[in-house]
Amino acid sequence: MPEAPGALYLRPLLIGTTANIGAAATPAADAALLVLASPVWDYFAGGMQPLRIVVDEINTRCAAHLGMVKTGGNYAAAMGPTLAARQKYRADQVLFCPGGQVQETGAANFMMFREGRLLTRGLDSSFLHGVTRDSLLAIARDSGVEVVERAFDVAEMLDWARTGEAALSGTAAVLAGVGTLIYRGADVPVGSGEIGPVTRDLRSKLVAIQRGEAPDRHGWLEKV
Numbered sequence: 503m504p505e506a507p508g509a510l511y512l513r514p515l516l517i518g519t520t521a522n523i524g525a526a527a528t529p530a531a532d533a534a535l536l537v538l539a540s541p542v543w544d545y546f547a548g549g550m551q552p553l554r555i556v557v558d559e560i561n562t563r564c565a566a567h568l569g570m571v572k573t574g575g576n577y578a579a580a581m582g583p584t585l586a587a588r589q590k591y592r593a594d595q596v597l598f599c600p601g602g603q604v605q606e607t608g609a610a611n612f613m614m615f616r617e618g619r620l621l622t623r624g625l626d627s628s629f630l631h632g633v634t635r636d637s638l639l640a641i642a643r644d645s646g647v648e649v650v651e652r653a654f655d656v657a658e659m660l661d662w663a664r665t666g667e668a669a670l671s672g673t674a675a676v677l678a679g680v681g682t683l684i685y686r687g688a689d690v691p692v693g694s695g696e697i698g699p700v701t702r703d704l705r706s707k708l709v710a711i712q713r714g715e716a717p718d719r720h721g722w723l724e725k726v
């Protein structure tokens with residue numbers, strides 16, 4: 503186990519082992535369950551930098567009906583657009599918005615903050631229901647932030663970006679601030695372009711609970 507803020511990332515993996523490679527649409531009757539236990543170190547060891555995110559209105563992160571399932575195959579579809587965005591725009595991630603509807607990035611959920619409100623897509627089968635998202639929503643409610651969970655489109659996201667904050671949530675990064683949205687080839691700053699105060703506040707509150715430095719009001723650590 504690395505010292506905090508490092509962690510031991512546990513990743514279960516279920517692989518079908520039935521020898522029936524010719525029967526493509528037949529589920530396996532046997533499977534091997536593996537658990538990878540991988541040490542991870544501080545994601546932001548070099549200091550937190552505001553992220554650059556490409557807004558992609560065409561591609562999907564994975565097959566729409568598998569979005570909420572963590573299958574290995576779900577990650578391949580995001581790879582091409584993400585590598586292209588890195589090369590072309592020095593972007594960190596791609597925010598998938600198929601049909602103009604804001605979803606999530608390759609491996610993190612997306613949320614915005616403005617005037618005491620948090621906006622994030624409501625749960626549906628098209629994206630992964632991250633535990634970090636769930637925890638941050640609870641902490642936001644506890645902090646008096648109004649949590650709005652619903653579908654929203656790119657136009658509304660860009661409107662929030664003018665004066666608000668945007669961030670990615672996930673186990674590794676906890677909550678990482680977005681400084682720039684790259685929309686149709688142009689850089690659009692989110693708020694001041696720096697990591698915003700609500701993002702920093704919610705992130706530090708979740709990390710404090712994880713480290714036992716703040717009361718665990720929801721009994722999250724007992725479940726571990």
Ligand SMILES: Cc1ncc(COP(=O)(O)O)c(C=O)c1O
Binds near residue numbers: 608632672
């Ligand atoms: C596609 C995707 N979305 C969101 C997340 C964030 O989920 P969590 O907060 O459970 O780490 C992940 C994490 O791996 C992910 O792969």
